[in-house]
Amino acid sequence: MKVLAFDIFGTVVDWHGSIAREMAQLHPQVDGDAFALAWRAGYKPAMARVMSGELGWTLIDDLHRMILDTILPQFGLAHLGEEERRHLNKVWHRLDPWPDSVEGLTRLKKKFTITTLSNGNIGLLTNMAKRAGLPWDCVLSAEVFRAYKPDPATYLGVAKVFDLKPEEVMLVAAHHDDLAGARKCGLKTAYVERPLESGAKNPKDVSPRPENDYHCASLVAVAEALGC
Template sequence: MQAVRSATHPSAAGHAVRALLFDTFGTVVDWRAGIVREVAPFLSRHGISGRAEDFADGWRERYQPAMQRVRAGERSFVRLDVIHRENLEDLLVAWGAEPGELPAGELDDLTRAWHRLDPWPDAIEGLRRLRERFVVAPLSNGNIALLTNMAKRAGLPWDCILGAEVVRAYKPDPRAYLDTAEVLGLAPSECMMVAAHNDDLAAAASVGLRTAFVRRPTEHGPTQATDLEPTGAWDHVVSDFVELAASLR
């Protein structure tokens, strides 16, 4: 990991921002297009009727409720890969399929579709520019293997892999943000959360992180109705990572 260096962007507490922490699904990578791409042939191959877009949306809709069981203490922490596999099987049942009758290897491979998502067009160039002055790392609910495989495939230039599995807490649990800052040896105000989701930024800001909202108006497809604009007084509001790099000069 590169040395943690100060930058000339003081926070309200007087600390310079030294690390940029990125939500990943939807902010760095286009999860919906990637999941649709891999779901479509799977549904066709097994004669499961329905649109791949609807299947992808249904899989994603199970994401937060499943993690909430961990946040609420109803179950011990498990990796997101485990949650994705459980949600896939639950979704297949809802679509009239029987997971036990499908090849386990295919279900394993489809679960790993979340490891093979493509970055938004600006992501790699923007991260490279930002990495010249800041530590850049994911602060994602994704697990270490998932985020590492994604970065290797897509060429995401992270300095290190951080997130839920490192701190054993899923966002927006305050520990996800505070313990990540602590892992880096930084105060919360020395870290900036970068996300396309207002609720993520609100949670980060509530425990002292700086914030940057990135517009991703097609994360949920062409009819997206959420997170089109900032809903809080975030420190930066930009259209992409390249613009963020310019605003932090």
């Protein structure tokens, strides 16, 4: 293996906790936990509209804004103006990393080329990395390939960018559907446990699955497993 590609939302950064914390500061009357879940719930349906051809190619920033405008009335925030909505939508650029992320990535970077492979757009991923200190060698996005994961164009695109065979690339993610898509394209896979991705009230099953090459409790554990 020469390149490690990382899913971002939920794997490297804590989207739920970050959004809930921001809502507590901006709009303390709103249930931040429920707001974060509602916003994220619109993610896959919105991408499906693009993948089906109902919508043309759309950046995740714009899909996030479409979902945001839909859910604001549900939480008594229909009155927010354009500037407030734009600021709130950019919360996805301000997501906090999990406590182990920067250390784990820094260690892995010494031995491997590390890159994002996210449905998030390039500007979002770059702003996030700058703020959070995520030490990427490269920022790859669905925007580069004009296809959302799990389209094979994304996983095979990483190998093509670096002129590698698929088996020389490993996807690191906290989502089994993402890893399954990568595996079908010949990539290696590492599952990272993020039991609290959707908040403490909604713990998820992080049991090992034999089809993955590695199963790790954190990104630091991934580094240890790979001798970094």
